[in-house]
Amino acid sequence: MESENWKPNFTIRFNSTQTPSKELGSSRIIMAAIEILDLEKSYLVGFWRKRPKLALRPLRLTVEEGEVFGFLGPNGAGKTTTLKLLMGLVFPTAGTARILGKELDDPAVKSQIGFLPEQPYFYDHLTARELLNYYGQLSGVPAKGRAARVEQMLERVGLSGSASVQLRKFSKGMLQRVGLAQAILHDPKLVFLDEPMSGLDPMGRREVRDLIQQLRSEGKTVFFSTHILSDAEALCDRVAVIHQGELRGVGAVADLTSGTQGKIEIIFYAAKVPAGLTALGAVARISGDMVNAVLPEEQQDAALELLRRERLKLISLAPVRNSLEEYYIQRLQPTDVEKEDEEDEARNEENRKGVGV
Numbered sequence: 001m002e003s004e005n006w007k008p009n010f011t012i013r014f015n016s017t018q019t020p021s022k023e024l025g026s027s028r029i030i031m032a033a034i035e036i037l038d039l040e041k042s043y044l045v046g047f048w049r050k051r052p053k054l055a056l057r058p059l060r061l062t063v064e065e066g067e068v069f070g071f072l073g074p075n076g077a078g079k080t081t082t083l084k085l086l087m088g089l090v091f092p093t094a095g096t097a098r099i100l101g102k103e104l105d106d107p108a109v110k111s112q113i114g115f116l117p118e119q120p121y122f123y124d125h126l127t128a129r130e131l132l133n134y135y136g137q138l139s140g141v142p143a144k145g146r147a148a149r150v151e152q153m154l155e156r157v158g159l160s161g162s163a164s165v166q167l168r169k170f171s172k173g174m175l176q177r178v179g180l181a182q183a184i185l186h187d188p189k190l191v192f193l194d195e196p197m198s199g200l201d202p203m204g205r206r207e208v209r210d211l212i213q214q215l216r217s218e219g220k221t222v223f224f225s226t227h228i229l230s231d232a233e234a235l236c237d238r239v240a241v242i243h244q245g246e247l248r249g250v251g252a253v254a255d256l257t258s259g260t261q262g263k264i265e266i267i268f269y270a271a272k273v274p275a276g277l278t279a280l281g282a283v284a285r286i287s288g289d290m291v292n293a294v295l296p297e298e299q300q301d302a303a304l305e306l307l308r309r310e311r312l313k314l315i316s317l318a319p320v321r322n323s324l325e326e327y328y329i330q331r332l333q334p335t336d337v338e339k340e341d342e343e344d345e346a347r348n349e350e351n352r353k354g355v356g357v
């Protein structure tokens with residue numbers, strides 16, 4: 001049982017072989033929706049495919065039922081690899097995982113999960129409606145009511161007007177919407193989304209955010225990967241940061257963003273930054289007829305006094321809150337071990353080039 005997810009005060013954690021979650025008086029029984037137990041994946045790369053490359057170092061992570069969980073990391077971090085492992089699309093080099101208390105290859109799992117792949121591929125001669133009907137059959141949506149369910153999903157992802165258009169005429173964002181519709185078509189308990197906002201215009205992004213919120217309010221578990229931190233901050237209960245195949249941190253968004261940084265931000269009307277402000281340790285920038293300055297909170301009184309002396313009109317003053325972005329950036333800083341690994345890797349690469357392989 002992992003300590004990071006252990007919640008005291010009447011929360012009873014069951015392990016996967018026990019009863020699913022339900023409310024019992026004031027106590028809350030939580031079942032893990034996803035238990036990743038040291039999953040590891042290495043690919044064989046290089047000309048002779050002999051050199052192992054670790055795409056995912058042993059990953060241990062638990063996602064509770066009903067959570068919206070964000071899996072964050074830069075390009076090449078290992079997000080898609082993790083999702084493919086969980087979907088059984090690639091096999092782990094080591095480790096295992098359980099979904100909704102069952103082994104990954106348990107057929108009962110498949111009907112309860114939905115998946116939006118990173119690059120959804122569809123038979124493009126089909127229309128959106130035909131494709132969803134087809135997926136509905138595959139995922140066991142009962143024939144009675146299937147057509148109505150398809151229409152409902154098309155409506156939900158904003159594609160009702162294009163339901164009879166062949167997918168080859170769809171834009172990237174429209175295909176992404178079809179992908180989302182197929183992921184939730186069979187009303188799964190747990191939804192995996194790989195970069196769900198990718199390729200969408202601002203309106204589309206907003207709609208997907210709303211859709212994820214709706215899934216949350218229906219009690220579903222959503223596990224999605226992204227590098228759009230504002231989406232993660234707005235949507236997620238918890239996030240994990242992964243970098244170079246390694247888990248760098250897990251935390252509740254509310255905790256990560258609740259603190260302040262010991263700095264204040266003041267905004268006031270001025271044509272230029274007053275000279276005395278920089279001496280107070282402020283980092284200031286001018287935008288239009290306003291100045292925005294961030295400075296240590298202990299300089300607040302001195303800064304206000306300076307504005308008063310210079311007869312400058314204050315617009316706002318607020319503490320600078322932690323954002324998910326700071327946490328994320330901080331987690332991506334290379335560790336000493338990694339710096340050494342990178343140097344070794346560079347040396348090996350040089351040697352390989354030297355022997356012409």
Ligand SMILES: Nc1ncnc2c1ncn2[C@@H]1O[C@H](COP(=O)(O)OP(=O)(O)OP(=O)(O)O)[C@@H](O)[C@H]1O
Nearest residue numbers: 043044045055073074075076077078079080081082
């Ligand atoms: N089939 C493969 N063969 C060899 N290496 C692979 C393969 N698939 C992925 N990798 C490597 O594994 C690492 C993780 O890739 P992955 O696709 O999981 O990253 P990601 O976090 O999803 O990135 P992105 O944000 O760009 O989608 C990368 O270094 C990638 O080059």
Ligand SMILES: [Mg+2]
Nearest residue numbers: 079080081118
């Ligand atoms: Mg990816």
